[in-house]
Amino acid sequence: MSNSRVFDNLASPPAVVQTLIDAATTARQIARDGGAGAGAGDAGTARDSTFTHSWLFTGPPGSGRSVAARAFAAALVCSDPDEVGCGRCEHCRATLADTHGDVVFIQPHELSIGIDLMRTVVDDAARLPTVSNWRVIILENADRLTEPAGNALLKTVEEPPERTIIILCAPSTDPEDIMVTLRSRCRHVYIPTPTIEQVTRILVSEGGVAEDDARLAAASSGGHIGRARHLVHNQKVQVRRANILNLSELIFHGDQAFQAVNSLIKGIEKEMVETLEPLEEQEREKLETSLGMGSRGKGVHKALQGTGGQLKALEDNQKKRRTRFLRDALDLALIDLAGIYRDALVVASGAEVGLTHPDMEGLSTELATKVTPEGLLDCLDAINKSREYFGQNVRPVVAMDALVGRLRKAYKVR
Ligand SMILES: [Zn+2]
Structure with missing residues (x-):
């Protein structure tokens, strides 16, 4: 088993992390051997069953899907000779800072994702990596794809370019929210809600927070990492929480x-x-x-x-x-x-x-x-x-x- 520091701070279960490390390790071998690997529509007969080009990350809101996807992307482009996802090399650091030339992170804010955006994604995916071995496209909120947009993306997911890996993320507990045609062509990784202890540990490790405050934020956010982080660092959010809880008293x-x-x-x-x-x-x-x-x-x-x-x-x-x-x-x-x-x-x-x-x-x-x-x-x-x-x-x-x-x-x- 390889080490991978970019996954150190994830709340995801060890089995999920291992799946991603194994895939990134295989991706590295494929790139080193210069072969097409599991390229173009050949994912099912890949020389190593750990690897595929198209991924679907789902999980409840706040479970850390995007963070896991980003860590996976870093592991894929990492240049450390011994670790996949060392967290120290320029590729890892650039990926985590969202400045890596080959890692495209798309986070649409619209209620539905239309065909125009999908055409740019398809174009992006078709380009070769320039500074690393892989081009990685991470698409957030994939549950909001309209049907035409999903169809526009389908061919890319079905037959990804040789050096492209596409990761669809959806804040869903149920992959049914994703078009079946897309879903069936991706490997599905489910990221469950982390425990209160795990969220507490993450907040403390990020610094600037006392353990008691971190645990309170983790508990009252129901294991939602983003909300817990927001709550522990943002006074406005703390005031709003106090106000909404007080509403239960004002009802009298x-x-x-x-x-x-x-x-x-x-x-x-x-x-x-x-x-x-x-x-x-x-x-x-x-x-x-x-x-x-x-x-x-x-x-x-x-x-x-x-x-x-x-x-x-x-x-x-x-x-x-x-x-x-x-x-x-x-x-x-x-x-x-x-x-x-x-x-x-x-x-x-x-x-x-x-x-x-x-x-x-x-x-x-x-x-x-x-x-x-x-x-x-x-x-x-x-x-x-x-x-x-x-x-x-x-x-x-x-x-x-x-x-x-x-x-x-x-x-x-x-
Ligand atoms: Zn690295």
């Missing part, structure tokens, strides 16, 4: 709950604008430049809509991205809220199970005293219903107000 006090929900949504909208507006502005400028519109202003905006419709398409995409941002943030807030009712049920039952929000035990104990177990179950049910509504494009404020109404009913507050 009528109007205050509706006000809290309103300010929660306003806060998220503000963050959305702060986060996305600079990016949107950049995209618009880039498009205007490419359309030969040097100057900017109201008139330009309108004229472009009339001519190409490209600006309109960009605006549509930006709007979709805003919708997604808002929806994702509210969904995460509701997951936090569900945690406090689950904790109250744990407290009520006296079960020896770790709490999702161990720092809020006072609150979950109060809920367990004041609300019946049936009521707490109704609360969880109400939250699940609201999460479904967000999937159906109901206005956030309407869905959240309806949630407050249902929670009040479950509490039997009159």
